[in-house]
Amino acid sequence: MALLEVKDLSIIYRTPFGIVNALNDITFNIDKGESLTVVGESGSGKSTLALAIARLLPPNAKYVSGSIIFDNIDLLKLSSDEMRKIRGTGIFMVFQEPATSLNPVFKVKDQLMEAVRIRYEREGNIFDENKAISEIISVLKDVRMPDPELIIERYPHQLSGGQIQRVMIAMGLLMRPKLFIADEPTSALDVTVQAQILRLLKDLKREYGISILFITHDIAVASIIADSVMVLYAGQLMELGSVKSVMHEPKHPYTQALLSSIPRISKTEGKLPIIGGSVPNLLNPPPGCRFHPRCPFRMDICSKAVPNLTKVNDIYVRCFLYGQ
Secondary structure (H helix, E strand, C coil): CEEEEEEEEEEEEEECCEEEEEEEEEEEEEECCCEEEEECCCCCCHHHHHHHHCCCCCCCEEEEEEEEEECCEEHHHCCHHHHHHHECCCEEEECCCHHHCCCCCCCHHHHHHHHHHHHHHHHCCCCCHHHHHHHHHHHHHHCCCCCHHHHCCCCHHHCCHHHHHHHHHHHHHHHCCCEEEEECCCCCCCHHHHHHHHHHHHHHHHHHCCEEEEEECCHHHHHHHCCEEEEEECCEEEEEEEHHHHHHCCCCHHHHHHHHCCCCCCCCCCCCCCCCCCCCCCCCCCCCCCCHHHCCCCCHHHHCCCCCEEEECCEEEECHHHCC
């Protein structure tokens, strides 16, 4: 059963230089307990999508069309106050830079305590500080935080980046959201800590039964955490399917190119393939399929019309190679 249904979502940004076409007709679902990884280069619209779902877009952004249905509620029809009640206990978001996620002047304990207090208020329960502390310690242990009793007495600057991300994940678990949005939460961390956080999220999805929307520019990450993979390019959805199908039998030339550029084990395999050209300027995107200027299989029609999403086996792909 779908927890999140995004249909025909289009978003623009108004800038001094013109209109940026950030997202165009994005449609997908996330089921309860499912993890979906969104993959794409910088400028593909990944973070815009995450912020749009949480209703945290900047003032110069505009929802042009579409709907975002979360737990049978149309988020785009809610007032700011109504949406504020859904954030945290309904949708929780972990951002890219861990160092900016916590208030530097408050101890970890105080900030996690506030998360528990908010949840208690929304559930209509009386806040109990001793009970809250016990719950905080328990959840910090769940996120594999060593010495949680010591950690909660520290300030954010006394923690490493990996510890801060674990605190943020713990904060989300304390608020018991139904959807966990992680916007490149490991990009600022070293490789070893990245792997630990990815395994942690995968374990917590199983243990807590939460749904996860995971944003990354690294398609290799998808194989670690995802049930399904969605590939974005320049604001268009190019491919969507199960992680097994997309990773092993990709249909879209862009997805194929991303996968071919992943380093393998051997150092003697020669130069890695690259995707020629660059991501288009979304102030003036190319007509038709936005990937066609870089696509080795482009046809005349690719520059004239936008292909529809076509189902090929269990993958949805936006490409004229598969008929329309």
